[in-house]
Amino acid sequence: MKTLDRKASEILQKLLALQKLKIDNTDGVYMPVHIEIIEKTDKYNHISLAHYGQQNGDAMRDPEMLFALHKETQQFIPYYYRNDYCGIEQNSVKWSEDGIFLNRRLQAEHTTFANQWLRNIAAQQGIL
Template identity: 45%
Template sequence: MQTILDILKKAGGWHPGLYLKIDNAPFMELVIEALDESGPMGLPALSVAHYGTQNGDAMRDPEMYFELGIGGGSHLNPFYWRNDYAGVEQWSRNIVGTNYVQLVELHQEHKRFAELWDRNLRQQGFAEAYEQHRKNRH
């Protein structure tokens, strides 16, 4: 998710209370926000989601949670995927009781999806849309 990392860098990095909403018509808005709780490895976590609406309700299409890692360079490691339109919610890494649980194949699927989503976000110009929004605010 290099596109998200690039946007985070321009926004001053991850911090509690981080909330970025990027409008980039004709695509669904993209929301990046810090989670109040750490990820399953105890690292800072964030939500990345496209939002649409259905019957007046906000719908995630999709939403993913990532831990922000710095070992070996900044990277985002997925642990959750949700799509409200499809009615699917998946945890590929989590703390269950006191145990760390990783569903290896599902985690690999989440990583592949994140790579595809990242390419789409880059091609759709979300980093440039965020930069333009920043310039218009100042």
Template identity: 40%
Template sequence: MQTILDLLKLAGGFRPTLYLKIENPPYLALVIEATPEPGPMGLPALSVTHYGEQNGDLMRDPEMCFEICLPFGGMPYLDPFYYRNDYVAVEQWSRRIWSGHYVALLDLHKQHERFAVVWDRNLRLQGFAEAFTDAAIRS
């Protein structure tokens, strides 16, 4: 999710109060926000969401949550652990803490990683980085 990392950099970096809303018509607005809880490995986490509306309700299309990973001597990357799409009634956790234990569903995690690559390419091609302005920063 290099596009999301680039947007974070444009917004001044990650912070616990981060909330960005990037309007880029004709596409659905993109919302990037810090989650109040860390990810399953205890790392800071982000929610990345396109919101639509149906019958007056906000609908995630989709939402993915990522842990922000900063390996020693390496480049930061986003590791997915959650996917949701309200229009098709899908909610999936590929990594989480369950009854005090770390649980990883490896095949589902690989699906989430592949989807994130495709979504990242779409966000880049749709021009979300170019659409970013300081007005997108809501925190």
């Protein structure tokens, strides 16, 4: 599985270290960032990172990504992407009692996107 590069990992660690669910350092110039640990297992913490917009009063993910933080190696594995405006939902890694199911190509795409997206978030929110 592909993991975030060093710089993107540092940014995500900094976002988690803020211990806030919503980060908005731009007075509305850029979309706030929402971060949350959504599940803890023996080996991983699963993290949601998202921008939200609104359409007809509904919260719309623009996008949301899920990451698994491997507790032993401290590496982040991007594995889920959703953008409600585009109607896209992609799951590239699935954990189950039977093991891990991996779509290597899609998971590599998620990692490439996440590396760049985290750099954009850091620049927009002044977290460098």
